[in-house]
Amino acid sequence: MTDRMYELRDSNDAKDDSDELRRRIADEGYLFFRRLIEPSALLALRADILGVLGGAGWLESGTDPVLGIANIDGRCTEGDSEYSGPYGQVQRLESFHRVPHAPELVGMVQAIMDASAIPLPGHKARIWFPKFTDHTTPTHQDFVHYQGSLDTLTCWAPVGDCPIELGPLAVLERSHKVRKVLAHHFSLGAGGLVVNVEEEKATHPELSGHWLSTDFEVGDALFFPALTVHRALPNTTENLMRVSLDNRYQREGGMIAEHMLLPHLYDFHKVGWDEIYRDWESDDLKYYWRRHNYRRIKTNTSFRERGTAEAMQLARAGDEHALIALRRIVKASDPEAEQTLEARTILAAQTGAAHSQ
Ligand SMILES: O=C(O)CCC(=O)C(=O)O
Ligand SMILES: [Fe+2]
Numbered sequence: 001m002t003d004r005m006y007e008l009r010d011s012n013d014a015k016d017d018s019d020e021l022r023r024r025i026a027d028e029g030y031l032f033f034r035r036l037i038e039p040s041a042l043l044a045l046r047a048d049i050l051g052v053l054g055g056a057g058w059l060e061s062g063t064d065p066v067l068g069i070a071n072i073d074g075r076c077t078e079g080d081s082e083y084s085g086p087y088g089q090v091q092r093l094e095s096f097h098r099v100p101h102a103p104e105l106v107g108m109v110q111a112i113m114d115a116s117a118i119p120l121p122g123h124k125a126r127i128w129f130p131k132f133t134d135h136t137t138p139t140h141q142d143f144v145h146y147q148g149s150l151d152t153l154t155c156w157a158p159v160g161d162c163p164i165e166l167g168p169l170a171v172l173e174r175s176h177k178v179r180k181v182l183a184h185h186f187s188l189g190a191g192g193l194v195v196n197v198e199e200e201k202a203t204h205p206e207l208s209g210h211w212l213s214t215d216f217e218v219g220d221a222l223f224f225p226a227l228t229v230h231r232a233l234p235n236t237t238e239n240l241m242r243v244s245l246d247n248r249y250q251r252e253g254g255m256i257a258e259h260m261l262l263p264h265l266y267d268f269h270k271v272g273w274d275e276i277y278r279d280w281e282s283d284d285l286k287y288y289w290r291r292h293n294y295r296r297i298k299t300n301t302s303f304r305e306r307g308t309a310e311a312m313q314l315a316r317a318g319d320e321h322a323l324i325a326l327r328r329i330v331k332a333s334d335p336e337a338e339q340t341l342e343a344r345t346i347l348a349a350q351t352g353a354a355h356s357q
Helices: 018-028 039-055 081-091 094-101 103-113 273-277 302-316 320-332 338-355
Strands: 005-007 031-033 117-119 124-128 153-158 169-172 211-213 221-225 230-232 242-251 255-257 295-297
Touching: 018 031, 018 103, 018 221, 039 081, 039 094, 039 124, 039 242, 081 124, 081 320, 094 103, 094 242, 103 117, 103 153, 103 221, 103 242, 169 221, 302 320, 302 338, 320 338
Parallel strands: 005 211, 255 295
Antiparallel strands: 031 221, 117 242, 124 242, 153 221, 153 242, 169 211, 169 230
């Protein structure tokens, strides 16, 4: 994508003024802070995550893991069967589950919400290979993925410095003012769903703002509510791995969709909480959400189902991205599931068509 990027507004000046923070997020649809998170916690987490990735063969052998120099041959992403093993290992890290509870983060969320808040248990690490830009997180609103309530806040933070070329997050300024969940379509990128902003602009002038991002440094944090339109920028570096966190926070007593109570990508790696907690040094964060008030609600699967149905349709017409998505489903999903069987049939027909040409 070639949109010109403008700078995120740095709200450090308003850090201690919760009224001003609420005014800004209501007006602009995000809040960005420099060095909000204590860098030492993130750098320790970086060493842990990259240690796992090094062990998995995802980093160039003979290099210091902390540099994050990727082994290009290991490229894979969320939804790929090869991704699940190492990602399950990342999910076991105590340091990974501790960062979202950092007092500076929870305190900031509480100031923004003017209420006590709980991190949603399904924390996410995003590990992005270079030269894999077709798989970049596409333009979307978080509500389709996390659901629960509209005032759930996302906090995106890199684990290490993340300059523009490494593919940090970008937000569409004031796009939350559209005040609705927009139509999401199939996309190959992470999360699998994309909003076509150019098309939507015709009926939603709120989407005509600038795209904003910055050269992120370790400790920087970007907060936004569930309707703000955002995407990741492509990792255009020669060989560097992009590592980031996206954590979500819910008002105490609010609704949490049941899939957010599971470890992220549980359906792929099947590493459950007991297994995650097995080697932890302390117990304070284990099942912490059970000590809070929230309303558990059913997950709305319709967004994802619509995306998959579109992928099937596009693949029938030979669309390359849709075919990649279907191959991924066939490799990583239950072989007896209806969608796996459908995907296999479409792929077989496409292979047949290619051979008879
Ligand atoms: O890091 C990414 O690529 C995606 C993150 C994202 O969409 C989010 O934090 O909501
Ligand atoms: Fe998102």
